[in-house]
Amino acid sequence: MKFAKIPMATIVRLSIYMRTLQELLEDDVDVISSERLAKQCGVNPAQIRKDLAYFGEFGVRGVGYRVNELVNQIKDILGLNRPWNLAMVGLGNLGSALIRHGNFIKHGYMFTAAFDIDPQKIGKRLPNGLIINHVDELEEIIKQREVHVGIITTPASEAQSVANQLVLAGINGILNFAPVQIQVPDCCHVENVDFTIKLDSIAYHLSFGS
Amino acid sequence: MKFAKIPMATIVRLSIYMRTLQELLEDDVDVISSERLAKQCGVNPAQIRKDLAYFGEFGVRGVGYRVNELVNQIKDILGLNRPWNLAMVGLGNLGSALIRHGNFIKHGYMFTAAFDIDPQKIGKRLPNGLIINHVDELEEIIKQREVHVGIITTPASEAQSVANQLVLAGINGILNFAPVQIQVPDCCHVENVDFTIKLDSIAYHLSFGS
DNA sequence: TGAATAATGTGAATAATATCACATTATTAG
DNA sequence: CTAATAATGTGATATTATTCACATTATTCA
Numbered sequence A, B: 001m002k003f004a005k006i007p008m009a010t011i012v013r014l015s016i017y018m019r020t021l022q023e024l025l026e027d028d029v030d031v032i033s034s035e036r037l038a039k040q041c042g043v044n045p046a047q048i049r050k051d052l053a054y055f056g057e058f059g060v061r062g063v064g065y066r067v068n069e070l071v072n073q074i075k076d077i078l079g080l081n082r083p084w085n086l087a088m089v090g091l092g093n094l095g096s097a098l099i100r101h102g103n104f105i106k107h108g109y110m111f112t113a114a115f116d117i118d119p120q121k122i123g124k125r126l127p128n129g130l131i132i133n134h135v136d137e138l139e140e141i142i143k144q145r146e147v148h149v150g151i152i153t154t155p156a157s158e159a160q161s162v163a164n165q166l167v168l169a170g171i172n173g174i175l176n177f178a179p180v181q182i183q184v185p186d187c188c189h190v191e192n193v194d195f196t197i198k199l200d201s202i203a204y205h206l207s208f209g210s
Numbered sequence C: 001t002g003a004a005t006a007a008t009g010t011g012a013a014t015a016a017t018a019t020c021a022c023a024t025t026a027t028t029a030g
Numbered sequence D: 001c002t003a004a005t006a007a008t009g010t011g012a013t014a015t016t017a018t019t020c021a022c023a024t025t026a027t028t029c030a
Helices: A008-026 A034-041 A045-053 A067-078 A093-100 A135-144 A156-168 A195-208 B008-026 B034-041 B045-053 B067-078 B093-100 B135-144 B156-168 B195-208
Strands: A084-089 A109-116 A132-134 A149-152 A173-176 A189-192 B084-089 B109-116 B132-134 B149-152 B173-176 B189-192
Touching: A008 A034, A008 A045, A008 A067, A008 B195, A034 A045, A067 B195, A084 A093, A084 A135, A084 A156, A084 B195, A093 A109, A093 B093, A109 A135, A132 A135, A135 A156, A149 A156, A149 B195, A156 A173, A173 B195, A189 B195, A195 B008, A195 B067, A195 B084, A195 B149, A195 B173, A195 B189, B008 B034, B008 B045, B008 B067, B034 B045, B084 B093, B084 B135, B084 B156, B093 B109, B109 B135, B132 B135, B135 B156, B149 B156, B156 B173
Parallel strands: A084 A109, A084 A149, A109 A132, A149 A173, A173 A189, B084 B109, B084 B149, B109 B132, B149 B173, B173 B189
Antiparallel strands: none
16 A cells, blocks of 8 residues: 555545545445545545545446445555554543543544543543553553554643653654644654634634635 | 735644744744744745745844734734634533633633533533523524634534524634534635544554655 | 446646745844 | 845745546446
8 A cells, every 4th residue: 555655635535535435324325426425525526536546446437436345445545444542641621521522432543541640630530441640650551551642632831741751652643732833753743633723714714705 | 915815724824833923922032033933833934934925024134023023913914813702512521621721712712602402501601601502592692792603512413503503693604523524605614623534644644654 | 239328547737835046135243 | 334144035946736638447228
């Protein structure tokens, strides 16, 4: 898998196609054309075909794509046909809410560690059964439990230091909810989720038209 | 303001520059070059200059940019030098956590309405003083309180119907946390926040190298 | 079987975006 | 005051991403 250099935008769109295809599956649709899928995802049909073409041929000419096959093929492409273990660092409002949020589980992600520094929280059991550990134990526990991805939901001020510790513990993927740009070595891939930036985009659009 | 067609990516980057500049302000930096700012934001220096050039000349040749002036100029560009009122629809784990999360306030956004359908929640007072109303009252309250942006944190199944109601109530901007693609008329601008998609990108990178 | 239809896969064309490179303008120091 | 240095603003260039358009292949129906 993976021949040419794949645009990041393609990867993101593949996730979106997959989500939509999974919904279609639930509605018992078993074949779909790039045209119909494109409409549902809000993209151009050729875009879908090109995105998939980076990785092979998955459709049937004159017919379309078999939905359940394509879901699995996209999962293969993205590396989702295996479990991924997550560690949450920072169990404030947001962190706790995310752990309780069903969407991670639904897509095959599993929380296997949770950290905070608040003595009041250490040792507490979360609704999913996980016990909150002190950040001091981060490296050891992350290695022990084979965590793959760290999620940072600490205040901005702590994010960089947490990121450093995650990297030290051997983590190569970070999902960062703290509103700062964290610096990591090239071996580590960071994705940022900053909703106030999205709000800024909305504000811009509302202020100055499309 | 706004002469040529501005790339969406530019708008997003302007938010990021602004965040970084605000941090610099707190550290009493008062002038910065595009080169240093670029490094901190992880972009190319020429990119910053080009992004700003869409809107005017904000720097001083041979010197750089005055940090506090530039923050304000970017706020003007994005339409952030005014209050924006938000309505939260869906007060489950995520919605409640977001309302309590300080980041919206910090950037000038204000929650002025909150809606749910759970009878247990209706009438309850949130930590910020807001009282939760039934979604049936959405249109009336949104108009009354001059809400500008709706935030959807309902289950996926409810998101489209909530979006429809928001549009009916005159809302032109939606921040959607539900993991579905919602359909709205062109007058309404939607931004999606889907962290499982970001996780998928991380999974891909971890599986197949950069 | 063969013609009509449908929809993929893909090279070529187009459009959008990012980067380079340098002319221009401030500042500083001798 | 002049030369050296620093850093912006921007036309030109390079790169990347998207869309078009059509050849190809599967299916259906007469």
